[in-house]
Amino acid sequence: MRQIETAAITKAVKEAAIAANYDLGEDILAALKRGEQEEESPSGREIFRQLVENAGIACNERVPLCQDCGLAVIFVELGQEVQIVGGDFEQAIQEGVRQGYGEGFLRKSLCHPLTRANTGDNTPAVIHTEIVPGDRLKITVVPKGGGSENMSRVHMLKPAEGRAGVIEKVVATVKEAGPNPCPPIIVGVGIGGTFERAALLAKKALLRELGSPNPDPELAALEQEMFQQVNDLGIGPQGLGGRITAMAVHVLMQPSHIASLPVAVNIQCHSSRHKEAVL
Numbered sequence: 001m002r003q004i005e006t007a008a009i010t011k012a013v014k015e016a017a018i019a020a021n022y023d024l025g026e027d028i029l030a031a032l033k034r035g036e037q038e039e040e041s042p043s044g045r046e047i048f049r050q051l052v053e054n055a056g057i058a059c060n061e062r063v064p065l066c067q068d069c070g071l072a073v074i075f076v077e078l079g080q081e082v083q084i085v086g087g088d089f090e091q092a093i094q095e096g097v098r099q100g101y102g103e104g105f106l107r108k109s110l111c112h113p114l115t116r117a118n119t120g121d122n123t124p125a126v127i128h129t130e131i132v133p134g135d136r137l138k139i140t141v142v143p144k145g146g147g148s149e150n151m152s153r154v155h156m157l158k159p160a161e162g163r164a165g166v167i168e169k170v171v172a173t174v175k176e177a178g179p180n181p182c183p184p185i186i187v188g189v190g191i192g193g194t195f196e197r198a199a200l201l202a203k204k205a206l207l208r209e210l211g212s213p214n215p216d217p218e219l220a221a222l223e224q225e226m227f228q229q230v231n232d233l234g235i236g237p238q239g240l241g242g243r244i245t246a247m248a249v250h251v252l253m254q255p256s257h258i259a260s261l262p263v264a265v266n267i268q269c270h271s272s273r274h275k276e277a278v279l
């Protein structure tokens with residue numbers, strides 16, 4: 001067994017939370033620069049220009065990309081040959097979030113759902129842990145903004161609605177969202193599994209490198225069709241009209257019950273932030 005100290009986990013989460021909020025990924029930045037060239041609407045091109053400028057300011061001046069620094073969603077892949085030592089694994093992650101949001105001067109956006117009292121340190125993070133082969137620990141910190149999360153939906157379709165029904169629901173979800181999730185967006189789609197599994201697939205789909213093709217040809221074709229229809233809505237950057245509403249549609253799929261066809265749409269705003277640490 002390979003041992004990993006909880007102190008190293010806390011440090012990795014802290015650094016990833018800060019980096020995710022300051023440094024936009026190269027793939028997202030490249031898509032924003034492409035948008036600046038390719039968007040047909042002049043106001044849309046100006047928005048892309050401002051988003052590229054904003055990313056430069058955040059990176060150079062070490063300030064957050066957006067005032068909404070998100071709820072920290074943490075994806076963990078824990079190798080089955082790893083032993084966590086020195087304390088409680090989940091507490092180590094929560095402490096990393098606490099320190100990252102404190103030291104990075106990131107907005108604390110978590111509150112009691114009913115009283116709305118702020119928890120004060122952006123915890124608890126939402127942690128998804130998967131046990132995988134090997135002796136590594138991979139932690140991906142995904143600060144998720146409230147605006148785009150609010151416009152996300154899970155639909156339980158009748159199986160007979162099929163592929164056309166899935167496309168229709170995805171496009172309708174983006175249409176209903178309009179300008180609210182801060183377009184240009186990335187659309188994560190989870191198809192199959194159960195109610196909660198579809199939502200998790202949709203969120204995970206957002207982590208794929210922007211611009212990379214789906215390795216499954218069936219899903220690649222589905223993505224292309226939905227991408228076209230979503231952009232035909234004409235919502236455009238920041239909802240001011242234009243050709244580019246979405247920079248990509250990413251789909252993950254798994255088998256579902258014969259009586260069900262769950263479809264989840266997790267919308268990601270242009271401030272698409274995630275950073276990985278491998279221990």
Ligand code: SF4
Pocket residue numbers: 066067068069070144145146147148180181182269270271
């Ligand atoms: S949806 Fe995204 S870009 Fe808009 S305010 Fe929230 S985090 Fe910022």
